[in-house]
Amino acid sequence: MNDLINSPDYLAYKFNFATENVEFLPIDRSEIRRVSSLSREFIDPNRQFIAVPLSELVPLLNSPDSALTGNPARFIFHTAFCSSTFLSRCVDVEGVSVCLREPQILLDAANAKRLQWRSKTTSLDYHGWPKLAMLLLSKHAEPSGKLIIKPINSVNNIIPELLQITGSGKSLLMYTDARNFLLSTLKKGETAKHTVRAMFDLIRCDFPHLANLRLTDTIHMTDMKIILTLWRLQTEQAEQALKAFSSTGMMRSIYGERLIASPLETVQAANRFLELDIPAARIEAIMSSDRCLMDAKNAGQIFSAQRRKEAYQKVEHFYGAELDNGLRWMVQSNPGTRLLPELPGAL
Numbered sequence: 001m002n003d004l005i006n007s008p009d010y011l012a013y014k015f016n017f018a019t020e021n022v023e024f025l026p027i028d029r030s031e032i033r034r035v036s037s038l039s040r041e042f043i044d045p046n047r048q049f050i051a052v053p054l055s056e057l058v059p060l061l062n063s064p065d066s067a068l069t070g071n072p073a074r075f076i077f078h079t080a081f082c083s084s085t086f087l088s089r090c091v092d093v094e095g096v097s098v099c100l101r102e103p104q105i106l107l108d109a110a111n112a113k114r115l116q117w118r119s120k121t122t123s124l125d126y127h128g129w130p131k132l133a134m135l136l137l138s139k140h141a142e143p144s145g146k147l148i149i150k151p152i153n154s155v156n157n158i159i160p161e162l163l164q165i166t167g168s169g170k171s172l173l174m175y176t177d178a179r180n181f182l183l184s185t186l187k188k189g190e191t192a193k194h195t196v197r198a199m200f201d202l203i204r205c206d207f208p209h210l211a212n213l214r215l216t217d218t219i220h221m222t223d224m225k226i227i228l229t230l231w232r233l234q235t236e237q238a239e240q241a242l243k244a245f246s247s248t249g250m251m252r253s254i255y256g257e258r259l260i261a262s263p264l265e266t267v268q269a270a271n272r273f274l275e276l277d278i279p280a281a282r283i284e285a286i287m288s289s290d291r292c293l294m295d296a297k298n299a300g301q302i303f304s305a306q307r308r309k310e311a312y313q314k315v316e317h318f319y320g321a322e323l324d325n326g327l328r329w330m331v332q333s334n335p336g337t338r339l340l341p342e343l344p345g346a347l
Contacts, residue, residue, distance in 0.1 A: 004052055005060070005136070011038065012136035013049065015108040015129075020121045022057055022105070022136070023049035032140065033092055036085050036296045037102040037152075058122045060135045065167070068134055072169025073147040074274045075162065077241070079234035080153040080199065081184035082176035082256030085296035086303065088150040090267045090287055093278050098140060099148040106162075109133045110155045114205040130161040146276055153234060154199055157206040159241045163250060170274045171245070172347065175238050176256040178327060178339040181231040182224065183312045186319065188297060193223045200230045207233060224326040232330065232337060239343050246345025253343045260305055263287060269347050 004010045004024050011032075013025045025040075025047055035042040076091075076099075078084035085101065092099040109129035111117075118125040124132070141147035155162075163171060176184075185192045200218070204210040210233075218226070238253070245251035252273055259266045264287060271278045286292050295301040316323060331337055 001052065001056060004050060005057070006139055008140045010050070011103070011140075012105050012133070013038070013040075014104040015054075015112075016051070017108075017117070019051070020054045020119060021051040022054060023051050025049060029098060029140075029142075032098060032100065033094075033291070035101065036294075038100060039102065039104065053121070054119060054124065055122050057132060057136070058124050058128075061124075061128055061132055063135060068131070068138060068165055069167035069169075071141065071144075071146070072166035073134065073138065073141075073149050074169055074276070075159075075166075075171035076148065076150040076174065077156055077159060077171060077238075078150070078153055078174040078256075079156070079176065079181075079231070079238055081181055082174045083259045084150055084174045084256075086263075086292070087172075087174065087254070087259060087267065087270060088148065089292045089294075090263075090283065091148060091271060091274065091276055091278065093276075093282055093286060095142065095145065096278050096282075097146040097148055097276050098142055099150060100137060100140060101150045102152040103133075103137060103149065105133045105136060106130075106149070106151045106155050106158075110158045111202070113158055113161075114202065130158050131165050134162070134165055146274075148274070148276075154202045156234065156237050156241065157203075160244065163245060168250070171251045172254055172270060172274065173238050173242060173251060173343070173345075174254045174256050174259075175235060175341070175343055177341065178228060178231050178330060178337075179323075180257065182227055182323065182326065183315050185227045186315045187311050193227070196223075196227050196230055200226050200233075203230060203233050203237070206237065222326075224322065225329065228326055228330045232334060235341055235343070239341070242344040251345055252347040253345045254347050255342075260308075266347070273347060 009026060009028060010024045011027045013023050015022050031043060076084055076088050088099045088101055091097060112126035112129045116126060138147060185196055242251060242253050267283055271283060293302050295303045327339055
């Protein structure tokens, strides 16, 4: 039991709400560095879970605050499809830092808040889940190294809780504009449209005026309207977080297209702000490596800004005026919406 909880060779993968067990997976650091997301499809879909009752883990919450604030985790939050995986790979440096990309257990903490969840077997409720999740993930930092976490975008509803837990830890929030978000989704095809609808169903729960929408209210919304509404909700959520934390010096924003246009300059700025102390020469070497440049959504492909531009042009040609009509609908339906936002706290 102690090995499961304390050894970095076991990942606290997810919380099973039905059984109230945390399910662990054996994993090694090379796998963590390799994958775009800490999901079983990338790790190993056949690897067996090892279940630990929640009651065995709740005592961890008695740990002193210094367990999380002494060497606080850094976060790369994002609004999806804005090159956050690329940035997370560039700052994941052996001997200096390690990045956990999209750990499921943080999404479980975010969903516990959406459900206003309370345990049936312990005294824990949704308020305690972010701290417990962070305690279970903190062991993956290398000895005297830094832990970076890039949560999935649906975790942004617990940004305040996570930053309060980690104290003085620094974080970045990446975002993109409406047109690039729309093109990025459409470029990926039907699978991405289904993914975006699932994201929308989660994130709308964070907005009281949308939480009680019926299935019949959304099922007739076109894919384009769902994509753009999700983008708007995420941008609003990101702006709220930045207004709260950028003034304290804890958080900065990065427009994703800036990273694409000026990768080295942007990564160096991220390294300085997050106080990672990665030597400049190592950053340059990492950014030219295949691992760093692997396409986050297409296994085995190297990312190319030119290939991305050409793919977007094909999407624009295929959809034609429908794209501009969708963007016009967003502005008309939501006066004041900036399709090319400039969020506070720019890095």
